[in-house]
Amino acid sequence: MWRTYRGLMTVSWREAMAFRAGLVVYLLSTVFPFLMMGVWLTITRQTDPAGLDAGYFISYYTAAAVVNQLTSVWVIATWDDEIRTGQLSTRLLRPRDPVHQFLCQEACRRALAGAIGITALIVIQVTVPDFGQPRSIGAAALAVLSVLAAFALNFLMQCVFGMLAFWLTMVRRVYGVWIGIGFFLSGWVAPLDTLPDGVRAIAELSPFAATLATPVYTLTGTISGAESLRLLGVAAIWIVILLVLYRALWFAGLRRFDAVGS
Amino acid sequence: MLRVFHRDSVRAxxxxxxxxxxxxxLSLFWHTWAVLGLAVFYQFAEDILGWTFPEAIVVLGMFLLMNGFRQLxxxxxxxQMSDHIRLGTLDYLLLKPVSxxxxxxxxxxNPILWVDCVIGLALALAGAILHDGVPGPAxxxxxxxxxxxxxIIVYALGVLLVAVVxxxxxxxxxxxLVRGAFEVGRFPVDFYGGVTAWIFTFFVPIALITVFPARALLGDLPIAAAGASAAGAALALALATLVWRAALRSYEGASS
Structure with missing residues (x-):
């Protein structure tokens, strides 16, 4: 298994490197978090929303942009195309489950896309002491862990919805609704601190908070270690649930796929 | 011909x-979300830089309308142009007697986007009515x-992009990239403050396509500004056409 992964990672990394020109465009297009930052900064000049100051919003949205680049996978499109067009059958002839290759491809793409952002974030955190940052080695380790959890959650959520392609033709639109709910509950539109308390409580129990808010909080050192562990615990439960769900749908889908193909 | 092309797309x-x-x-869902996203700011302030919630809604409606039209x-x-160049079919197209x-x-x-346009327009009108009643004929x-x-400016942008392709x-x-630039139009540009607001008023005229119509609907746009936007549109279209012609002259065909 280890050797398979080493081989797949090498190939995937080279694939990702081949498309690095497109990456510049991709990075430039990450405007949304900075726009939101701009509006919040304007508001902080008038009042202090939910007791938060300009520094909070600057570090929040900078970290949010970086986390987004490190974790926004798009494997649902791969599943959708493979299953709908039947290309999956060629992959099934190989001895390894295709998900391993998709995982390696996404990991390499995200690592490359996030490399510039994460470097910039660390440089800022080192040079500007006031900028939100993890205050100890333990806190930094939790930050790394929460970014990995966010990647895993996004990947698994898309795998679960991707499996629906065995039965439906419009999984991307179905997933669109799901991720639309996530826009609010993950803290992408606005920090959870600025939303009503009820929304925040729901968000922290949903799988969404761990896809953005938790890594942002740990990266900027906004929450305590105990709090981070609690949120990561919720994330771990969701990872298990989604993994089980995805595998169950995969085997059910394969049986159906065989019936169509033969 | 335009009608035939459009019918063709609708049938598909x-x-x-x-x-x-x-x-x-889905379109309804996303538009509701856009309004809620704006509402988050207005929990904390009655008005932002003089824009009240209904006024900002008018700008948001215009943004959704323009963004829908862009995707339409x-x-x-x-x-399609990208395919034409890659497959070399542009050559056949150039031989046709039509422009x-x-x-x-x-x-x-992409006719599904008409829905976005209509909802955006409805939202803008609703915001204007909430602001101070039904707008007068002027x-x-x-x-x-x-x-x-x-x-027209959005169409001119389309011509320009096709020339670039x-x-x-x-x-x-x-x-x-264009989608990213359009995002700025979601809120009145002065919300961003300083240099950003300035760039997006004069350098990349996002304000021209969202804020100007919004202010007209709210009844506080000077007539001169309306004239300026009409002139801007004419200029944009002329410029885009020139760039397109120049690009076409430099195009040497797929075979050479």
Missing amino acids: EIAYRADFAAGVV IVTPNLQ AQFMVTLRRF DLLLFAVTLAAAL IRTVQAEGLDI
Whole structure:
């Protein structure tokens, strides 16, 4: 298994490197978090929303942009195309489950896309002491862990919805609704601190908070270690649930796929 | 001809009826979300830099309308142009007796986006009515002028992008960049403060296509500004056409 992964990672990394020109465009297009930052900064000049100051919003949205680049996978499109067009059958002839290759491809793409952002974030955190940052080695380790959890959650959520392609033709639109709910509950539109308390409580129990808010909080050192562990615990439960769900749908889908193909 | 092309696109779309219904529902969903996203700011302030919630809603409505219109005509034709260049079919197209510019910029439509346009317009009108009642005929006339100018500017942008694709072939990156620039129009540009607001008023005229029509609808746009936006639209269209012609002259065909 280890050797398979080493081989797949090498190939995937080279694939990702081949498309690095497109990456510049991709990075430039990450405007949304900075726009939101701009509006919040304007508001902080008038009042202090939910007791938060300009520094909070600057570090929040900078970290949010970086986390987004490190974790926004798009494997649902791969599943959708493979299953709908039947290309999956060629992959099934190989001895390894295709998900391993998709995982390696996404990991390499995200690592490359996030490399510039994460470097910039660390440089800022080192040079500007006031900028939100993890205050100890333990806190930094939790930050790394929460970014990995966010990647895993996004990947698994898309795998679960991707499996629906065995039965439906419009999984991307179905997933669109799901991720639309996530826009609010993950803290992408606005920090959870600025939303009503009820929304925040729901968000922290949903799988969404761990896809953005938790890594942002740990990266900027906004929450305590105990709090981070609690949120990561919720994330771990969701990872298990989604993994089980995805595998169950995969085997059910394969049986159906065989019936169509033969 | 435009009618035939449009009907052609509509027919392709309604072949997938369930998909179309889902698209309408999704569009409503996203627009609700856009309004809620704006409402988050207004929990903390009655007005932001003098813009009240209904006034900001009018700008948001205009943004959704313009963004919908962009995806309705610019995105599909841009994609098609990329295919034309890659496959070399542009050569055949140039041989047809009809204007090539017309053929490459208005051949394809993505009709589901009409829904976005209509909801955006409805939202803008609702915001204006909440602000201070139904707009008078003079305001509606100014609105019509600035709206038409804004639509022409978006079309001119489409022409310009198609000309750029002749050089770059790839369309996706361009489309993503333009989408990013459009996002700025979601809120009144002065919300961003300082340099950003200035850049997006004068350098990249996002304000021209969202804030101007919005202010006209709210009844506080000077007539001179409406004139300026009409002139801006004419200039944009002329400029884009010139760039398109120049790009076409430099195009040497797929075979050479």
